[in-house]
Amino acid sequence: MKLLVCLKQILDPDVPARDFQIDPAAKAARRGGANLVTNIFCENAVETALQFREAATAEVKITALCYGESSAEDCLRKAMAMTVDEACLVERDGNTNPDAAAVGRVLAAAIRRLEQDGGPFDAVLVGRESGDWGVGQTGGLLAEELGRPALGFVESLQPGNGGVTLRRQTDVGIEVAEAEPPFLVTITNNEDNVPRIPKTRDVMMSYRKPLQKLSLADLELDSEEIRTGSSIFEVEEIFIPADEVECELAEGDTLEERVDQLAKRIHQVVASIG
């Protein structure tokens, strides 16, 4: 079987709020001192694929794919250090903030190219959303570009009866599904798909694994058309919200008085609900 995992490189989302700044011209976060990292849900997707390979009796080959800047090679090397077999980087060609539709189109074209050369992918895994913009549309749009069925918020893939058994999280609990390849899933996190730390030996080995680089021209895509023609949304405005709420703190000389004030406020709201 063959699995493909899509990765996105993002600004480290753990930058503290006090260091977070907007670049008004770019309508995006200013990089500042922040590192570039692999989006966490994408790393959960890599881990989920690796665990599927470990549970399968048949041979499973895993490919990582990224549409990004040349710096995104680091994400792909890290995925290979986690023991993904091979990787492909589609270089972004100056389109610094492509929308989900553009990303979906490019990834679909790259997947078709990789499939021409190496056979079909049984499953495509995409992180549920990214830690930067967090729009969470890429997986669904890619599924449609590929014309494949999809399931969202999946936490594990297991070899099943002729197909693949999926477990996923919904707002009412866990659902189990049977999927017939080829299909796409978006991956969410749980306690079992925490990304593994690569072993030193595997980090060294990752530099010997194949990393293919493709340009948009290689995929017969027109850079300008991708940038504008297929775009469905753009950032109109971005700003840091002001902390406008003025908190009224309970006052009084004794704890008793302060708690009494708090109780009255709470009672007032609860009583108004009726």
Next chain:
Amino acid sequence: MANVAVCVLGSLGYDRAAQGAAGAGRALAESVGGELHALVIGPASDNAVAALAAVADRVVIGANEALGDYQPEQALQAAQQLHAAGGGDYVAVLLSNDTYSQEIAPRLAHRLGGSSMADAAAIRADGDHLLAQRTAYGGKAISIYRLKKQPAVVWLRARGFEPAPEQGAPGDVTTVDLALDPPRIRITGREVAAQEGVRLEDAPVIVSGGRGLGGPEPFQELKKLANAIGAEQGASRAACDAGWVPPNWQVGYLCHQVAPELYIAIAISGASQHLLGMGDSKVVAAINTDADAPIFKHCSFGIVEDYKQVVPLLTEKLQSMAG
């Protein structure tokens, strides 16, 4: 003429989320001078249909035996066919923020040649485009997106919108038969999480506890407080990750996004993910020892004090007030 559609899953009924989505849809329809249509995927109760007809100008119900049991591929096909059955001239197709609507939305947008957007807290028309406001960078920023293709298929933070007002006369209700293909991904089992009381999303009052509680036992103390005011119990990620309470108690951006009338945050500092989850609460009260905790910038009133001192006394007072 340009209309607005609200697309709902019949099995979920006309819940608070559907009410909010319809409310957002009505406001948008008025601003573009169009009608509000409700597109219903699968069978719905008579009550739900009547409630939708009361607020929408037209209700179109998609019928097919298979739709009694949610399957994403079939729900998606149904939504696409309902879009056509409703007339197809929609500036926007709005959905709620349940898991199913979330996974359908981008794919429906693609099939309709439109734009897609997620988790919108506000929307408005701007010429042929829709503007949608949402958070970005894990809550550190607010972004406004211009959705350039019609229809704009958007799932909303639905409970944050006012319910749709009832119209003078009920809208027309029609049922259309849908042709659906067998799905290639089939949901075969559901392990519905044990749920005491009402869903957190629908709770009018919530008492949540966080890392500062230090262990599972204090949640018993918070339960007494919750009982005194008829509240459901929630928790922060730290408390859930530590195993003090079940994971389905977690209020946050990627789990329960709640919208109660009153949210009481106890020993919760207010990480941005948590603030996003509770962001639609009408009134927030905080109990925390740290006056500089971010939660105090996001609450209407509070007390800087150790919960151990406050909660038993507060519970007692509220019990006697409820008297």
